[in-house]
Amino acid sequence: MSVTPSVNNLAVSTDDRTLRVFFENYGNVEDAVVIKDPKTRLSRGFGFVTFSSDEEAEIAVTNTNEKE
Template identity: 40%
Template sequence: MKLYVGNLSYQMTDADLEAAFAAFGAVSSAKIITDRETNRSKGFGFVEFENRAEAEAAIESLNGKEVSGRALVVNEARPPKPRTGGHSNGRGRF
């Protein structure tokens, strides 16, 4: 089960994120999303658990909990929205 984790401290690392969730069970992956150009945190990330019960326990315990001075937002991740085909100037391609 994949979780969305928002309102993260910009100083938090992937390892910090994993450590915060490891108390609830085996974390398959923990990734903070960064800006491609600046490589700075965007303030959110994703944590994946193999066991749904462990993931639900993490949501219950950590949603709204203050970590590094910020109240976390933790819920089940939604599937990504389909991306559009990029920039279009309305003329089509030849």
């Protein structure tokens, strides 16, 4: 079952691909989306990453929580 945790405190320059590549280190990423400002097209500072399993999502959250 897929799990989609939120990701916060992203840099304004972060895009979908950068987010995906970073989180692929922790498991199989099905999707990665950075929420963007519709006018500037820059990151609003948060996004979502969909992992293939609960275990992969938990590993990612544990290893990246409070990291820059």
